[in-house]
Amino acid sequence: MPTATSSKTLPPSSHAFADIIHRLEAGGSMLPDTPDNLKQIIGIYKAYAVPMDFYWRGLLYISERVFLNPLPAFKYFISDEYLDRPNAYAGDNADLRIWRGQADAHPELREFMAKGELKRKLPKWMHHLWHDRINMEFAEACMQAMFWHDDINPKFNAYLDSDAYKANADGAIRAYFKGNPAMLGLYKLFPDLFLEQVKRLSYYANLGLFWEVMAPVFFEMSDLYDEGKLTTVPEAMDFLVNGIFAIAGRPIYHHLYVGDECYEIIPKSEGFTWLYEAALPYVEAVFYRTSPFRGTKSYNAQAGQVPSEPKDFHYGILYADLFPVGSAGIPPTLLMQDMLHFLPDYLVEEYQQHTRGADDTLIQLGVTFQRSMYNVTSAVIQALRTALLYPLDDPNPQHLKANRDFFEQQLDRFQRPEARLKDIQQQTYR
Amino acid sequence: MANIVEIATNTEGFSTLVAAVQAAGLVEALATGGPFTVFAPHDDAFAALPPGTVQTLVDNPPQLARILKYHVVADKLFQADWSISQTLTSLEGSPIPIRAALEVKNASVIAADIEADNGVIHVIDRVLLMG
Numbered sequence: 201m202p203t204a205t206s207s208k209t210l211p212p213s214s215h216a217f218a219d220i221i222h223r224l225e226a227g228g229s230m231l232p233d234t235p236d237n238l239k240q241i242i243g244i245y246k247a248y249a250v251p252m253d254f255y256w257r258g259l260l261y262i263s264e265r266v267f268l269n270p271l272p273a274f275k276y277f278i279s280d281e282y283l284d285r286p287n288a289y290a291g292d293n294a295d296l297r298i299w300r301g302q303a304d305a306h307p308e309l310r311e312f313m314a315k316g317e318l319k320r321k322l323p324k325w326m327h328h329l330w331h332d333r334i335n336m337e338f339a340e341a342c343m344q345a346m347f348w349h350d351d352i353n354p355k356f357n358a359y360l361d362s363d364a365y366k367a368n369a370d371g372a373i374r375a376y377f378k379g380n381p382a383m384l385g386l387y388k389l390f391p392d393l394f395l396e397q398v399k400r401l402s403y404y405a406n407l408g409l410f411w412e413v414m415a416p417v418f419f420e421m422s423d424l425y426d427e428g429k430l431t432t433v434p435e436a437m438d439f440l441v442n443g444i445f446a447i448a449g450r451p452i453y454h455h456l457y458v459g460d461e462c463y464e465i466i467p468k469s470e471g472f473t474w475l476y477e478a479a480l481p482y483v484e485a486v487f488y489r490t491s492p493f494r495g496t497k498s499y500n501a502q503a504g505q506v507p508s509e510p511k512d513f514h515y516g517i518l519y520a521d522l523f524p525v526g527s528a529g530i531p532p533t534l535l536m537q538d539m540l541h542f543l544p545d546y547l548v549e550e551y552q553q554h555t556r557g558a559d560d561t562l563i564q565l566g567v568t569f570q571r572s573m574y575n576v577t578s579a580v581i582q583a584l585r586t587a588l589l590y591p592l593d594d595p596n597p598q599h600l601k602a603n604r605d606f607f608e609q610q611l612d613r614f615q616r617p618e619a620r621l622k623d624i625q626q627q628t629y630r
Numbered sequence: 631m632a633n634i635v636e637i638a639t640n641t642e643g644f645s646t647l648v649a650a651v652q653a654a655g656l657v658e659a660l661a662t663g664g665p666f667t668v669f670a671p672h673d674d675a676f677a678a679l680p681p682g683t684v685q686t687l688v689d690n691p692p693q694l695a696r697i698l699k700y701h702v703v704a705d706k707l708f709q710a711d712w713s714i715s716q717t718l719t720s721l722e723g724s725p726i727p728i729r730a731a732l733e734v735k736n737a738s739v740i741a742a743d744i745e746a747d748n749g750v751i752h753v754i755d756r757v758l759l760m761g
Contacts, residue, residue, distance in 0.1 A: 449683070449686040450690065468690070
């Protein structure tokens with residue numbers, strides 16, 4: 201980590217979050233560097249990585265295989281081929297092995313899929329109907345947020361509106377419904393309806409390819425912590441920053457498979473990248489914005505309780521009230537339920553020692569998740585600062601001022617009352 | 631006079647850039663097209679990127695080409711031709727802001743105005759990234 205010189209060169213910041221800005225300028229995270237915070241965020245990264253290993257496989261399965269199935273009742277029943285599908289960046293035979301860990305589905309995921317919470321081997325459809333399964337609805341809610349906030353991914357969306365995309369989608373739709381005159385007839389009558397669904401599926405692919413990278417990153421962070429090689433919150437953040445750069449150029453694409461035939465709806469040759477077309481839009485759409493969720497709390501848009509502009513939405517995890525509302529959106533109750541199944545023992549013990557113990561573990565792990573996502577957001581902020589601005593130890597005061605302006609601008613977004621930045625500074629927030 | 635690719639190939643300190651241009655399939659375009667202004671990152675600039683960054687890009691030529699095109703402007707611009715607060719438009723389509731004298735976005739120009747047959751090269755100390 202570079203030694204920051206900002207505090208020696210610049211006068212102290214007068215921002216409401218001046219302490220946190222000075223911490224960022226010193227190479228730190230928005231999350232305070234305490235052993236408890238480190239334990240919490242690493243534990244939750246591991247618990248998140250297991251369902252995420254299912255989410256990315258499921259998203260790619262739906263975008264590449266289920267596609268426009270008009271009755272997709274089995275879309276969450278991903279095939280063995282997708283459970284065995286080698287992660288492109290982990291495993292012995294990876295195209296480019298950046299992270300250690302195995303290529304196919306994680307053993308804890310396979311065990312949960314077989315036995316569920318019931319701990320009994322039952323047919324897949326019984327686990328499904330009993331809702332004893334991974335909540336793919338969470339992954340779809342994230343995808344939907346990325347799809348709906350259409351101002352944050354301009355190049356990707358421009359391509360979805362291009363003639364080239366329409367032609368590719370047309371070819372894919374015709375191939376998929378070959379020999380199905382009823383669906384081809386409907387397509388002829390309502391071409392835009394089908395095209396809109398394909399665009400949505402392109403976002404399934406986008407998010408699947410994004411999470412394919414994040415799952416092994418989080419597994420490796422957990423392993424490093426267990427081995428005593430990740431010892432501080434800034435080290436955890438720096439691991440994420442390096443990961444963001446290492447994988448920034450990964451292609452984002454959308455392929456459809458009909459049998460063994462591949463139809464390129466978004467070819468890799470379009471040049472879309474993991475950082476620009478997936479990671480940054482994901483953070484904006486999911487961490488910050490999402491949308492008002494359906495649950496126990498109602499919003500009155502006429503009374504101004506919902507911003508008139510989508511860019512001002514603030515329903516992401518960084519703002520979430522973690523009272524569980526049974527929603528796939530944010531606060532992500534379904535994700536919290538998924539993570540509950542894969543908590544490391546040390547987090548289970550920690551939660552039992554605080555507040556209501558096992559009775560409110562979901563809330564406690566939700567708060568932990570919030571802490572961990574403030575750390576991921578810090579990594580994104582530091583990565584953007586590295587990419588677009590200047591080193592923290594830059595000798596030029598003008599450059600340090602530019603860095604400070606950037607940090608202050610980023611933290612301005614947490615001045616609204618719903619933001620949890622102030623809360624996560626305290627260990628008592630659980 | 632030599633073209634942009636010949637100058638980069640025959641000058642010390644650009645082996646990574648030349649390899650990247652080859653991997654991205656941009657040699658012919660930069661050798662015969664133009665006029666171009668190329669902001670050429672020195673080898674040290676590529677080396678300063680976190681491990682794996684360059685390798686992932688080299689393995690994916692269309693994505694690498696996009697990053698490299700962000701270093702090219704479709705015009706022959708000497709340093710005297712641009713001014714502070716001006717924004718140049720890269721071949722990739724994204725803007726390149728000029729924030730200070732002898733700087734291009736967040737990179738410093740360490741050697742300016744190297745003229746080629748089909749444009750001009752400015753050597754910079756950082757790899758430029760869109761955004």
